[in-house]
Amino acid sequence: MATTTVKTETFVGKRIRRREDPRLITGTATYVEDVQMPGMHYAVILRSPHAAARIRSIDTKQAVAAPGVVCVFTGKDIKGVGAVPCGIAMPDLRVPPHTILATDRVYFVGHPIAVVVARDRYLARDAADLIEVDYQVLPAVADPEKALAKVVKQRIVSQRLVPMAMETRGVVAEWHGADRQLNLYTSTQIPHLVRTLVAGMLGLEENRMRVIAPEVGGGFGSKLNVYAEEALTGYVSMKIQKPVKWIESRRENFTCTIHGRGHVDFYEIAAKRDGTILGIKLKLIQDVGAYHQLLTPLIPQLSVLMMPGLYNTQNIRADIVGVFTNCVPTDAYRGAGRPEATHGIERMVDMLAAELQMDPAEIRLKNFVTKDKFPYPTATGLVYDSGDYATPLKKALDLVGYHKLRQEQADARKQSKYMGIGISTYGEICAIGPSPATPAGGWESATVKIEPSGKVTIMTGACPHGQGEETTFAQIAADELGVGLDDILVLRGDTAVVQYGIGTFGSRATAVGGSALYYALQDLKAKIKKFGAMLLESEDVTLTGGKVICNKTGNSKSLQEIAGATYRALKLPPNTEPGLMATRFWEPPNFTFPFGAHIVVTDIDGETGQIKIRRYVAVDDCGNILNPLIVDGQVHGGVAQGLGQALWEQAVYDDNGQLITGELMDYAVPRSHMMPWIESHHTCTPSPVNPLGVKGVGEAGTIGCSPAVVNSVVDALSPLGVRHIDMPLTPEKIWKLLATKN
Amino acid sequence: MIAQKFEYTAPKSLDEALHLLASGAKPIAGGMSLIPMMKLRLAAPEHLVDLRALKDLSYIREAGGQLHIGATASHYDVESSALLRQKCPLLTETAAAIGDVQVRNMGTIGGSVAHADPAADYPAALQALEAKFVLQGAKSERVVGATDFFVDAFTTALEPGEILREVIVPIDDARTGTSYQKMAQPASGFAIVGVAARVRQNAGKISFARLGITGLSNRAYRASASEKALEGKSSTPADIQSAAALVAQGIDANSDLHASADYRRHLAVVHASRALKTALSRIA
Amino acid sequence: MDITLTINGKSYSQDVEPRLLLIHFVRDVAGLTGTHMGCETSLCGACTVELNGKAIKSCTMFAVQAKGADIVTVEGLASDGKLDPMQEAFWNEHGLQCGFCTPGMIMASKQILDRNPAPTEDEIRHGLEGNVCRCTGYQHIVNAVKAAAAGAGK
Numbered sequence A: 001m002a003t004t005t006v007k008t009e010t011f012v013g014k015r016i017r018r019r020e021d022p023r024l025i026t027g028t029a030t031y032v033e034d035v036q037m038p039g040m041h042y043a044v045i046l047r048s049p050h051a052a053a054r055i056r057s058i059d060t061k062q063a064v065a066a067p068g069v070v071c072v073f074t075g076k077d078i079k080g081v082g083a084v085p086c087g088i089a090m091p092d093l094r095v096p097p098h099t100i101l102a103t104d105r106v107y108f109v110g111h112p113i114a115v116v117v118a119r120d121r122y123l124a125r126d127a128a129d130l131i132e133v134d135y136q137v138l139p140a141v142a143d144p145e146k147a148l149a150k151v152v153k154q155r156i157v158s159q160r161l162v163p164m165a166m167e168t169r170g171v172v173a174e175w176h177g178a179d180r181q182l183n184l185y186t187s188t189q190i191p192h193l194v195r196t197l198v199a200g201m202l203g204l205e206e207n208r209m210r211v212i213a214p215e216v217g218g219g220f221g222s223k224l225n226v227y228a229e230e231a232l233t234g235y236v237s238m239k240i241q242k243p244v245k246w247i248e249s250r251r252e253n254f255t256c257t258i259h260g261r262g263h264v265d266f267y268e269i270a271a272k273r274d275g276t277i278l279g280i281k282l283k284l285i286q287d288v289g290a291y292h293q294l295l296t297p298l299i300p301q302l303s304v305l306m307m308p309g310l311y312n313t314q315n316i317r318a319d320i321v322g323v324f325t326n327c328v329p330t331d332a333y334r335g336a337g338r339p340e341a342t343h344g345i346e347r348m349v350d351m352l353a354a355e356l357q358m359d360p361a362e363i364r365l366k367n368f369v370t371k372d373k374f375p376y377p378t379a380t381g382l383v384y385d386s387g388d389y390a391t392p393l394k395k396a397l398d399l400v401g402y403h404k405l406r407q408e409q410a411d412a413r414k415q416s417k418y419m420g421i422g423i424s425t426y427g428e429i430c431a432i433g434p435s436p437a438t439p440a441g442g443w444e445s446a447t448v449k450i451e452p453s454g455k456v457t458i459m460t461g462a463c464p465h466g467q468g469e470e471t472t473f474a475q476i477a478a479d480e481l482g483v484g485l486d487d488i489l490v491l492r493g494d495t496a497v498v499q500y501g502i503g504t505f506g507s508r509a510t511a512v513g514g515s516a517l518y519y520a521l522q523d524l525k526a527k528i529k530k531f532g533a534m535l536l537e538s539e540d541v542t543l544t545g546g547k548v549i550c551n552k553t554g555n556s557k558s559l560q561e562i563a564g565a566t567y568r569a570l571k572l573p574p575n576t577e578p579g580l581m582a583t584r585f586w587e588p589p590n591f592t593f594p595f596g597a598h599i600v601v602t603d604i605d606g607e608t609g610q611i612k613i614r615r616y617v618a619v620d621d622c623g624n625i626l627n628p629l630i631v632d633g634q635v636h637g638g639v640a641q642g643l644g645q646a647l648w649e650q651a652v653y654d655d656n657g658q659l660i661t662g663e664l665m666d667y668a669v670p671r672s673h674m675m676p677w678i679e680s681h682h683t684c685t686p687s688p689v690n691p692l693g694v695k696g697v698g699e700a701g702t703i704g705c706s707p708a709v710v711n712s713v714v715d716a717l718s719p720l721g722v723r724h725i726d727m728p729l730t731p732e733k734i735w736k737l738l739a740t741k742n
Numbered sequence B: 001m002i003a004q005k006f007e008y009t010a011p012k013s014l015d016e017a018l019h020l021l022a023s024g025a026k027p028i029a030g031g032m033s034l035i036p037m038m039k040l041r042l043a044a045p046e047h048l049v050d051l052r053a054l055k056d057l058s059y060i061r062e063a064g065g066q067l068h069i070g071a072t073a074s075h076y077d078v079e080s081s082a083l084l085r086q087k088c089p090l091l092t093e094t095a096a097a098i099g100d101v102q103v104r105n106m107g108t109i110g111g112s113v114a115h116a117d118p119a120a121d122y123p124a125a126l127q128a129l130e131a132k133f134v135l136q137g138a139k140s141e142r143v144v145g146a147t148d149f150f151v152d153a154f155t156t157a158l159e160p161g162e163i164l165r166e167v168i169v170p171i172d173d174a175r176t177g178t179s180y181q182k183m184a185q186p187a188s189g190f191a192i193v194g195v196a197a198r199v200r201q202n203a204g205k206i207s208f209a210r211l212g213i214t215g216l217s218n219r220a221y222r223a224s225a226s227e228k229a230l231e232g233k234s235s236t237p238a239d240i241q242s243a244a245a246l247v248a249q250g251i252d253a254n255s256d257l258h259a260s261a262d263y264r265r266h267l268a269v270v271h272a273s274r275a276l277k278t279a280l281s282r283i284a
Numbered sequence C: 001m002d003i004t005l006t007i008n009g010k011s012y013s014q015d016v017e018p019r020l021l022l023i024h025f026v027r028d029v030a031g032l033t034g035t036h037m038g039c040e041t042s043l044c045g046a047c048t049v050e051l052n053g054k055a056i057k058s059c060t061m062f063a064v065q066a067k068g069a070d071i072v073t074v075e076g077l078a079s080d081g082k083l084d085p086m087q088e089a090f091w092n093e094h095g096l097q098c099g100f101c102t103p104g105m106i107m108a109s110k111q112i113l114d115r116n117p118a119p120t121e122d123e124i125r126h127g128l129e130g131n132v133c134r135c136t137g138y139q140h141i142v143n144a145v146k147a148a149a150a151g152a153g154k
Helices: A021-025 A061-065 A121-128 A191-202 A228-240 A250-256 A298-305 A338-356 A360-367 A390-400 A402-414 A469-481 A509-536 A559-568 A628-648 A700-720 A731-741 B014-022 B034-039 B075-079 B082-087 B089-096 B101-106 B109-115 B122-128 B224-230 B237-244 B261-281 C022-029 C085-092 C102-115 C121-127 C139-153
Strands: A041-047 A053-059 A069-074 A112-118 A132-137 A154-158 A170-176 A181-186 A209-212 A244-247 A263-271 A277-289 A316-324 A418-427 A444-450 A456-460 A488-491 A541-544 A547-550 A556-558 A581-586 A595-604 A611-621 A678-682 B007-009 B026-028 B047-050 B060-063 B066-070 B132-136 B141-145 B150-152 B163-170 B176-184 B191-202 B205-214 C002-007 C010-015 C048-051 C054-057 C070-072
Touching (some): A021 C085, A021 C102, A041 A121, A061 A069, A112 A121, A112 A228, A154 A338, A170 A228, A263 A298, A263 A338, A277 A338, A298 A316, A338 A418, A390 A418, A390 A678, A444 A509, A509 A547, B026 B034, B101 C102, B109 B163, B205 B224, C085 C102, C102 C121
Parallel strands (some): A041 A244
Antiparallel strands (some): A041 A112, A444 A581, A595 A611, B132 B141, B176 B191
């Protein structure tokens, strides 16, 4: 084999269809609910119908005797299981003890009370109705502001949202008593952290627990957590020595899986008469819910970190007040703190522009951190890695035809028509993150193995679940090694297969996990070259196109030949071990800071208050783009969730702590006919933080969207003196403004 | 999300179905409302009689100068019926506005109407059409008009043991125009307010007007004051506006998370006006 | 009750409780787990299957109601290892991310083209009103249906 044809096709940067899709489009992927085992038992959880109550007694006799029922556990029956963890340590942070089942008190509707286990899920459900709980109902607090004194400033609400992943949570636990081995299949974004923490809760040695995140049907932060049910299902399996399956119902998903947002912000912004921003002040009230879940206290801190936005100001002050309510806890949901902050800042900048009678684009351009200032240290202790904030805004203004639109708007106003143009320019904190700044380690891991046949297996600790890294990571490896995509397999989501990893959240999988992969590939390439040089008997060799080539003779050895030689090990280069595998745990030196500009043009029906989005232009800068098809998909999906918050979605609790938007019947997620066409464009400012130059794009659409929409609608109604509207912008809210201000 | 146990019968004949209903069984057709309620355990019938098993209840035909729609004709059957499109376009337009494709494939006109959800779409159109409802009991059959059929939220003129067998709507001449205008609740697709208009013009004057309103109150109703105000008018924008302004008169409007009573009343006026304008524009 | 259904051309007979949902028959009796339970209240469409040629939500139908019916699930679309054009279009256009809604989305998309071979963007969007996707923002799904329509028209 001495051919020297060089493979020239590269993959990074191309629109390549995803390698994970064949199983998903044929219905052959395995989600948690699809896991079947002989002797499977089914768990159904009885939950509190009250937001606040004392449990006087629980009578499970009838349920235990019901057909098919194997056992029922209440809080009092659970012994030796640790609390549901909060991963954030802060001085004086009050962390109420969070048991996996309630014992004497319940604190939110949906609080787990008892678990019924039966051979059949229908019978388990029937038996749950037979448990009698005697509650003493107590007054509930569902509104975080009711517990606090009034402050009057510009109050901006980021309402509670339901993450609503299409796949609800679910757990299958399989205990092998003789081996002291617990296998836990769970729909999670963080299998290794779940293993560490749930093993801890159950008092099980960590190496005796295997966590598998099979196909995961969406997370958006809601599966970046450790839940009572993960420990509970494991506990039950260990007790009854049978595999046990618990699948969350959609109703439970609404009431018992974390919510996002839930911030009430009071903002002040100060500026010179010429529009130069001097400082931003914030008092942030966080609706914590009944408990601190894994990252609850972190979310408002991310908001505060993001407060300077893209603007050159060193005067930032923030106070955070966390308020416990009788509602399900809030925690990370797409953007996690950054959409709330961006919404507030971008609203305030628009208000400032209105106050100073400046154009909203102009005031932004005036205050941006300029290109020459990077790396830019912020007042909140961050160092922005790279940026060119004016370019995407100018591009978006061009694309949308800004000046023409302003003329059209002036004409529309003469005819009493309501047309709005809204701009938001956002920054975000991605590639989370350096370990000192994160609660559980901010690095990521990758292993690359080249098998004796030359095929390449990658194991990523990042656990992607829909973001497409089975494809983008294959693209990176294919280009580095000079092999085809079909030669590569990416494995994820199984603690018995993959080295310890952190997970996919905070737009980090590619920037941090992809970089770990890149460095592991460099290690491997060095070893491949060493073996190639040995086999070619030359020091002057190049690795290209899947071959090591002797630069003098042109002779080459294929990757397959070299891989075979490393495992056969008849001869080894000096100080070199057999085999072809490398693992890297890569610690990023900094976060990355993507940015962009979104412009939204709206028309408002003056009779009904309905908002129609005429144009949606997004210009996002996420650094280098590995696969434009996937990046566009992330932007579209992000915008949909941002638009959901801006226009339709809201988790509403009544005064008794009942979630009145507890089904898809009342909680309006965006549907296809509600979405505008998104004109997605990019600028490219590579990140210097990682070798790929990527920044992350998972949350960009969500963060950029909501302020652009609200700014657009406020702009449309500004002739009426409207200054601010809280989300969601329901037609009724708009109609009321039209009716009262006209 | 698992229903309580129940017995199920797919009857072989209408008589068998009526016999079972007489002894307390509950009819199910498309199940689009009933099954979710059963799964949430808000409904727990002990015995279901599946009317979809009666194939001869699913028909759309013209007879005696009227259109007859069998109770188990699906919304899709109605939406896609060439006969109805030509002779009762208000019904096809309304059927197409219900839920989504899958719901329209399964849901039936009889099931929807008998369920009498105050936010359902069909009742607005059936009020405007002055539809007649054929109610079949074990021993007898009776025909009830729309104004008497819709009694209250989730309550109709159906007596225990009766089923809704057929809906009858008239065939209008070419001087009649119709329209259904709706604001959908964004989560469920049900009507926050829906208005069906049916107007006839004669020598430039409105000779006849019918307006059916859904979503606004506990039952779909006819806006008689508006109808009267329109008759004899020449359908100027001012005529339409002043008639539309009366649609919610005397109505105790619903209020919920999705729309307050005031907003619903306002929407009823706006949609009445739009439905009337569209209906008039459709007159050949 | 004894019932027999045909799913993807294969006959399945089983004694079932009347309350067994069709989706559980498909998933548990026939072992076809491509059809997913998303919302349980017929609002998300993840459970969409074709029943006697019509797209329906299998979480909101009892299996006994489907007695004798001919059902097609996502697993029944590809034949002899060749993907259905709609599957191929979803793949080419990146019409999916987490994949959970995808089987139902593909079944609903097929119904659109069955009834209207050349739909407009608006008709596609309304045809998918009953299917929620939380990942894609629908744009690539719309592109997929357009591409499948264009491909079929060739």
